[in-house]
Structures are given as structure tokens and as C-alpha cells.
Amino acid sequence: MCRWLAYWGTPVLLDTILYKPAHSLIDQSLHSKLGVETTNGDGFGVGWYSAHNDTPALLRDVGPAWNNRNLRELADHVRSPLFFAHIRASTGTAVQQSNCHPFRHGRWMFMHNGAIAGFPLMRRELTLLVDPGLYSDIEGTTDSEVMFYLALTFGLERDPPAAVATMAGVVERIGREHGVEFPLQMTLALTDGERVWAFRYSTAQASRSLFYSSRVDALRRLHPDLGFLQHVSGETRLIVSEPLGDLPGAWNEVPENSYGVVQPGNDELHRFAPVAA
Amino acid sequence: MCRWLAYWGTPVLLDTILYKPAHSLIDQSLHSKLGVETTNGDGFGVGWYSAHNDTPALLRDVGPAWNNRNLRELADHVRSPLFFAHIRASTGTAVQQSNCHPFRHGRWMFMHNGAIAGFPLMRRELTLLVDPGLYSDIEGTTDSEVMFYLALTFGLERDPPAAVATMAGVVERIGREHGVEFPLQMTLALTDGERVWAFRYSTAQASRSLFYSSRVDALRRLHPDLGFLQHVSGETRLIVSEPLGDLPGAWNEVPENSYGVVQPGNDELHRFAPVAA
Amino acid sequence: MCRWLAYWGTPVLLDTILYKPAHSLIDQSLHSKLGVETTNGDGFGVGWYSAHNDTPALLRDVGPAWNNRNLRELADHVRSPLFFAHIRASTGTAVQQSNCHPFRHGRWMFMHNGAIAGFPLMRRELTLLVDPGLYSDIEGTTDSEVMFYLALTFGLERDPPAAVATMAGVVERIGREHGVEFPLQMTLALTDGERVWAFRYSTAQASRSLFYSSRVDALRRLHPDLGFLQHVSGETRLIVSEPLGDLPGAWNEVPENSYGVVQPGNDELHRFAPVAA
């Protein structure tokens, strides 16, 4: 499977989040504690928004994140208020740039940890449900990218939670039609550059781990000595596959069957359920 | 576009054909004379049969052939009686291993130079015509690979010329339905490890160049001093996008609208026409 | 050999300079007009200064620039007031990231087009002259990197023209001791993030091409309709291996045996000669 991280808040050097923490995503690429595999070395990607372009930038490559010098360079020189990072552990699908997350469509980014069980059996059927106008934009061969294009087909740009719920419903229906008992396993993140949506769900009710950071203003009271917390706004938020360290009070599990929204003002946490479709 | 080469005959070191000739395929990767682009640097592939396995081996990579050390090593150490080699010039499709020719299915290999005009418009429609049982084997995003899987769908393993004719007919029909005047441009090669089929065709009747070598026994009489010709059987044959040198009498253009078969005994040259489907 | 480009002036998106011009560096990677080779596909690099770090950032990779998606992404999202870009055509040295220009040492960047003739013969002798404290920072195997470390050894950080002159003198002396008639061929660029130095010299007095752009304020009078010229300061300057287009009055050849300095205020052009050492 994979590990990922979403950052929303005060602009920071990517390094601050990607490399500095004790159990950073880069460390997780070699030593994941909560993942299915300890190693996530089958490619990586980072996508970030900047002031210079409406669409996010992507750096993706096929080698491991831990030894990639271009990623190290970018992390030292790029600041961003909103970025996604992903490290991949392939379960057999080709290790190629077009299979690396995050995926992008216009202003939107999408990344995923999990799998559609039996995907080779239903790849054709699911891909056929993608809007024909979007079909030729599919560049890779992962289940994740098809999930993204299905969600786009079902209205992601208007109502992300509804579109994801429909996508999940379709995957479960078609999975069951192929005799797969537990078709869907997902923690996924979406953004339009303004807000971040993060979902945790699996048909089997045994979803991969997902955590969100506590409100920075609360953490500041707990840890007045931590410099980093003084330099970011109270609204700054991280969502991660596994905690970046063991700071007491810092990490909260996203409950099963739910999704969160990180946005200006109060963030939200809601129930999530696939919609039959 | 691309350049390719097919070898059939007495087992030789790959080097003899891939690097040694004055205008070898490796030289063509930098200095193609007859191609649409002089540079073919967007990946390469070589596929060869050996005594150790029923299926051919593939070495494919995303960088240019001219500086690839693993290709250079293999060429110096692998002998084969039948191999394909291909250098790619992408027209925008992702440069990734799964888009490098030759493609393989069981004992079969396929490689292509040319394009389906307007492919993004009809990618979905064409892909849907691929046998559902084969669909999930498609790993890349090229028109070439879809042409291969369409031909497999239409009976390639039973009757290659008929399957290719049906594939070509389908591409032309769907192309025209999308308002494309000249949908198909192709020189392609196929093999099952016993015989090689090579096709030259384009809707516009302006096909990319394709040549076959003269019979070795005839060449020997013309060039009794050439050592190479003494060491290969009289039936040894090359089919190439462009001649590997300017040996008088060595190269013959494959006519428009035709295909050749290289096989034990007499080789054949036939008319080719798409079959409406 | 190679092609390169140095930009100094008003911060711009890298895209403006790297991709937009008719005969951009990316175009030169496939179709160089003035280079020794038309293709420069053996790796590339871009190095840029930003507000977020004292040292420049590097993106370097081993494939061709023309099909690299990470470079395309960066160019669309990164702005900089001072950047170097380089495309490589190897003459046999390994195609690896550590052989890609620009090279970096602290705040300094260095890039080069040319060669030390007979470098394998004198690699050891030249490398021994590198300051022992710098020796272990050499990561690749090019003559260019050794030239950089020699110049650093001879005081590059205090007086770049003098250090380059000493380096050139040393290369010529050791070359001649090995019987090489014309040891040095170079156009090279240096920067500390404030100023850019560019040198054109060859022992044979037949140096590779090098051009600098005319002053923007003069160009504005010639081409009042060109939007780009309105958006950059009068001092903005480009130095390039070959012109990025054919705008009348825009490009001036750097004379043989000379070096230029691009800096705040008036730029300079001086004679260059190796210093015997």
C-alpha cells in the first residue's frame, strides 16, 4: 500500500514537514510502522500550490523517496501553504511516473492509500463508467487513478463528498457483482487548492490508519516551547497516514466511515457512507 | 515516430546487428535519415527468443538507446536467432517502460512505427473493442499497444494478416466516424518466435519507409569479401525502418499496401488491405 | 558537447525563458543549430536562487530535457531572478545525475560547454591539484566538475576571473606535458547568486559559440510591441550558447578570449587569458 500526508496552513518550506519530523514521510518510506508494508519505495510524488500558477505543481518519480535528490532540493527551496505528498508501495502495478500520486486534474489533486480488491477483474467495467470526455486523460494503470476519474465523473468539482460517495458505491456494486466480498479499502485526500477533504472508509470496516493533527492553538498551550508551533497559524492542519512523531496530544485518529474538511474557519468531521449507484 | 528492426536467421550476437552496422539502429536513435524526426530518444526496447524459455525476453527502458549501458552489455553477450529492436520518438504520450515496444503477449511480440491520427478522440472507443479478457493486460497508453490488443482480439494468434486487416479496418472506420480523413499510418512487425510478419500501410497511401534485406545467398555472390555473409545462413533476413548501410543490392523497399512473411523456406510478399469491420 | 543558458534580472517564471522562446533551450536539446551535435539528450540541469534559501536549488536528471515532466512542472511554477540551465551531450562519460550541470558549491554554481582534450590521460594529475579539503566533494567523473574544483582551489570565491585563468593555465600546461596541442575548449558560467561571470576561450582560438542579450532598454526602443520586454527591468540579461530566436538586435556574440560580468549597474566585458601556473 502507501503512505501520504496533506498540509494546509501557513506557508512553510516543504522540508519542515517532509524531512524534519522524527517519523517523517521520508522516514516512513523506509520504516513505516502502521502500513501493510514497512517499505514504500515504488515511487513518490509531491504536489504543491504556489502564488505563480492556478494549478498545483507536481514532482513525481519512480525511485524511492528516501534517496531522491531532486525531492530533497525542492523541499529545501519551495514554500507552500497547501501540499500533498505520497510514497508508493506497488502491489504489482507498473512502477512508472503516471502511476505516482498525487494525480491532478485542473486545480484538483487526489491521492490514495488502499486498493480495489480484484481490480484487474473490473478495471474495464469501472473505466467504462468514466466520462468519455475525461477518458483520454487517464495516463496510468492504477485503481487509484480510476477512482479519481470516477469521482470527477460523478461531480467531484461541485460536491466532493457526494462524488466520492457515489464512486465508492459504484466500486462496491461492481465488486460484488464480481464476487468480491470487500471491494473497497481507502484513505484518500482531495483538494482544490482552497480546502482539503480526507476520507477513511473500507467495505470491511477495517480501514488503513488515518490521523489529523490537533488545532495548533491548543497544541501551543500544551507545548509552549515548540518553536514550530509559534510560527504557524492556529488553523494549520496536517492529515497523515501515520503520525510524524509522538508529541503528546498532537494526533487524533480519523474515525472509520468518516471524512474531514480542512478549510478557512472551523474544520469539519462528518460521517461517510457509499451511495448506491 | 519511431524506427525498428526485425532479425530472423542464424543466431548472432545482438551487437552484430544493433551496433556494428554503419547506420545501425543505435545510430538512427541520434541520426535517423528517413524518419519524421532525426532523434528517437524517448525509450527503446529489444525482445529476443532464446533456448531457455518459450516466451521472448524483453529489455526496455525510458532513456535513449544511444547511451544505455545495459543495452550495450546485452548486445555483447546475448545471441539470438530472432529478435526485435525499437527506438521511440514520442509525440506526447508518456515516456515510460510500458509504452516502449516491443509489446509481448505469451509467445508473441509486436512493434510499430506510425500513429493513429486523432487517437485521444477515439482511444476509449477503440479500447472498448478489445476483448474484455485481455483488457487488463494493457499496461501503457499508446495507440500502438491498443492496435496490438485489437489484433489479438481479432484472431492474431490464428491468422495474423487477417487480424491486422480487421484491426486496420476498425481503426479506419472509427477514425472516419470522428472526422479523421487519414486515420492510420503504420509499419508494424509481429512474430510468434517462428515466423515474422511485417506490414506497410497508411490510409493516405504515404506510408513510413520499410525495407527488407536481399537473400543472403544472392548477396554473397555480389559481395564475396563480406565476412558476415559467410557466417549466416542463406535464409537470414532483416526488416528495417531504414537501411543499416548502403551496401549495393542489399536493401529492397517493402511496397505500399503489402506485408511480408519471413519463415523457414521461401519468404512471401502479399498485398495488404484493411477489412471493413 | 552541450548547450547552456544563464538568466539574471527581474524574477520570471522559468517557463518564460526555458520553453517559450522559438529556439528555446528545450528546443536546442533536440535541434541545436550551432552545437557540435544537434542532439543534447544525455541529461540536464537547472539551478535557481529563491528567497527561501541562501544556496541555489538544483533539479538534475539523466534523461533528455525535452520529455522531462518534472522540469516542465517546475518551469510552470517557479520564479527566480537568477538561474542556470544546461543540457548535456556526453562524449562517453557516464550519464548520471552527478555528471549533470550545473555543479554547486555552497552559494556557487558552475556550468560548462566544451572539453579538456585528452582528459582521461590527465584526469589523475588534474584531480590531484584539487584542494584536499575539497576532494571528497567531487561526485562525478566529468572534466567540467574537475575544472570547477580546480577553480575553487585557486580562489574562485575571492576572484573568479583570476581563479578561472589559473585553472585554464594549469589545464593547458598539463595538457601540453601530455602532448595535447589544444587542451582546452570552454564556454563557462559562474555565479554566486549576485553576479554572473561567463567565459569564452579555447586554446585553439576556435571556441564554441556564446551570446549575450542586448540591454533591455535598448531592445524596448527597437521592439516596443514585445510584451516581455515591458515586464522586465532594463538590466535583465541572458547569456546563451546559441540565440533563443532571431529577434533583430537582440543577440551579440561574446568575443573570443573574453569574459563578461552581469551585475547590478553596468555589466562588463573583459579580455581573458590563461595564467601560467
Add this chain to the structure above:
Amino acid sequence: MCRWLAYWGTPVLLDTILYKPAHSLIDQSLHSKLGVETTNGDGFGVGWYSAHNDTPALLRDVGPAWNNRNLRELADHVRSPLFFAHIRASTGTAVQQSNCHPFRHGRWMFMHNGAIAGFPLMRRELTLLVDPGLYSDIEGTTDSEVMFYLALTFGLERDPPAAVATMAGVVERIGREHGVEFPLQMTLALTDGERVWAFRYSTAQASRSLFYSSRVDALRRLHPDLGFLQHVSGETRLIVSEPLGDLPGAWNEVPENSYGVVQPGNDELHRFAPVAA
């Protein structure tokens, strides 16, 4: 550090040794049990002798072995009586093809697991001891490659154990001169295509693990049901960083301070000690 494997004996498909065993080298690239790191994903190499060329062939690449398709293809199609395979875990040195083992010089191959402690401090001094005629053949930046070239300098091609002993002595002397208490840690393998030498030594007398397989004729009596053992000669031998499985009686630890020779007829095991030099 790294893991490696040397095979000598009856020609087999590389797959038989590289992928088939339960704890194969490919498995070790993700899940090493006895190594310093569980992951060895910073490049790999395989070198093999064939009937077609006096020198061994090399396939080396910078990504992990576990997802490399070209390695998978070769393993399925290449047979060899003598091959080396190596998976790398870099401790900071660049991840590039020229730093991947095995290294080759003429008919000779060399691979290594371990390190010279403080190598950056003494890289220059050690490299200077390499025969000037060999210096320019050094292509990478690892301590391992310098060890190989030192051994070549000290007569590797005439007397491998003596040359390795002198190399080890030199490394220890120069290390101590730099205040390094335990300069050398090595398990290394050498071959000329006829015999294989394998060394286990470390200054601290705490060497990395190294094992050799029991004689096949003895193993056949223990495990008469194992098909593989029936198909290879009684002299077939493996030397490995860690056992490929847990077959009782199959694996024997190479003692500290010793080296073995695998050759036609009786193999040998001798004491090893550095020679002051």
C-alpha cells in the same frame, strides 16, 4: 550496507537462484534479516559469464531490485555457470549506475558489502595509491570501487588473496593515520570467470555475515526429495550474505578472518589477515 550472492556450478537460469528461494536476494532487498538495514533499495547489479564473450555481462540499475522488470526478464532467460548479484543500501553516496556492484575489470568482477569508516577523509589518499594507468577507469564514488582498484594495483590478477590482503593493510594503515579505530569492514567476492574468492574480515573482528552452501553431494543425501539438487553437479556452490532459506544442513558460516576459494575440484578455506603496506 548491502547483500550479495555468488553462484558457481552447473549452468542454471538466474531465476533459480535470484527469485525462486524463499528468502531470495530479491526478498532480501525488501526484508533483509541479518543486514544493518532491512531494505536494500539503492540500486542493484548482476554480472554473469556466458559462452559468447570472455568478459562478464553486467546489468545494473539505480532503482530497487524488487520492482525491476528488466532484471526479472533476464532472470527468466539467461543461464550461466557463474554469476554475481548485489543489492545496495547506500549510506549517502550517490545512487547511480556507476556505484552499483559488481564492478568489472576485463575478465574480473568484484562486489562488496561493508564500508571503509571515514572514507571521505581518506578518499583522496587511497585513490592516489591506485595505479595511474588504472585511475581513469574509476567511474563511481564508492569506497568499494576504490578497494577494487587498489587490489588491482596490488596484483589482484596474479594473486587475489595477497592483493586483497595488501589492500586491507593499506586501508587500515591510512585509516589509523586519520584516527579511525576500525577502518575496515568487508565481505567481498572476486572472480575471474574460473574461480571465486570470498573474504570475510573487519578490523573490529565483528564482520558482516557470510555463508557458503554445503557440498551438493552431501545435501543430496540429506534431502533426496529436492529436485534442484538432482540437477546440479556435486561441486555447485553458493556464497551469500545471508542464507536463502532454512534448509537444514545447507548453510555454513564463513569464519571471521578467512577466505574461501570455489574452483574445479576441492574448494578451499584459508585464514585471512591484512598485510602491512
